[in-house]
Amino acid sequence: MKYRAQKKKGIIDFDRIMALLGFENYADLKDAHYKWVESAMPADNRAKENKWTQSIAVGSKTYVEKMKEALGFRAKGRKILFADDIFELREVLTPYGKAYNPEFGNTVLWD
Secondary structure: OOOEEEEEEEEEEEEHHHHHOOOOOOOHHHHHHHHHHHHOOOOOOOOOHHHHHHEEEOOHHHHHHHHHHHHHHHOOOEEEEEEEEEEEEEEOOOOHHOOOOHHHOOOEEEE
């Protein structure tokens, strides 16, 4: 039996996920997923991981390169970064030079 859920502009292939993770049915996968999320998000830990919240794509080098290619001109200015054994496609943020330097003369500090 095929299980497909459409979310935004993508399709999740639950049959493939179940095969890769060794689940025989969707209910077991759903229960395991719920437990994984609950264990990964303890009530006292509100910290977020920037790789998941600030990146366009996260995964293997091949996957991230394919996503960058698929985005075409929309990926302009985005870089593929490697950290913690994972690749990310994200916009590299750089400060505006001296704008953060109070000695530059265009900054008024509040008391």
